[in-house]
Amino acid sequence: MLQRRIIKKMILVLGCTAGTVLLGGSAFLYSKFHIMPYDRAWFLSYKMDTIDVHHTNWACDCADFTFHRTPPADADTIPDADFFFIEPSDPSLGVREAFYDSGYFNQYIRLTGRFYTDLGISRSYELKTPEKPEHARVFRYDKIEYVDK
Incomplete structure (x- = not known):
């Protein structure tokens, strides 16, 4: 028993x-x-910035925007820390699909907004591969403008 x-x-x-x-x-x-809530950046800086950004079409899930350079630098020579995610404050401000298709060859984007003070993954980021990207800086913008190169 x-x-x-x-x-x-x-x-x-x-x-x-x-x-x-x-x-x-x-x-x-x-x-x-899967991107979890702790993967997001949460704390916005108080400082408003207007920045010009250049898109890099990586073959991986990673931060794919960097500060615009004239002439554009070879992406392999830019330090990883200079790449960041962008995030619209309103979904209607999202980057046009035509820009991702081929527009970034002829244009760069001017954004007005603020960087988050912590690292993370933007809320608007869509995974391209099964594994999620590493955390990076995130710029949350309120205004977007396409500028011809």
């Missing part, structure tokens, strides 16, 4: 432990491939 109780408790403990490990492992894998 006593042995049965001990065996039942051991099975219960082992079952709970295995369930916890499976649940924790599943949560870890889910968070590795």
Whole structure:
């Protein structure tokens, strides 16, 4: 009788432990491939800026905007820390699809807004690969203008 109780408790403990490990492992894998709230930048700077940005079409999920340079520098020579995400304050201010298709060859974007003080991934960023990008600076803008090069 006593042995049965001990065996039942051991099975219960082992079952709970295995369930916890499976649940924790599943949560870890889910968070590795999905953007979670803790991946977002949260604290906006007080300083308003107007910046000119250049888009780089990377073949990875990563920050893909940098400060505009004339003439545009080779993307491989720009330090990773100079790349950042952009985020519209209103969805209607999103970057035109035509700009991503080929417009960035002939134009750059002038944005007015503020940088977040912490690193993260912009709320408007869409994953291109299964793995989420590394955290970077995020610029949240209120005004967008397309400027010909």
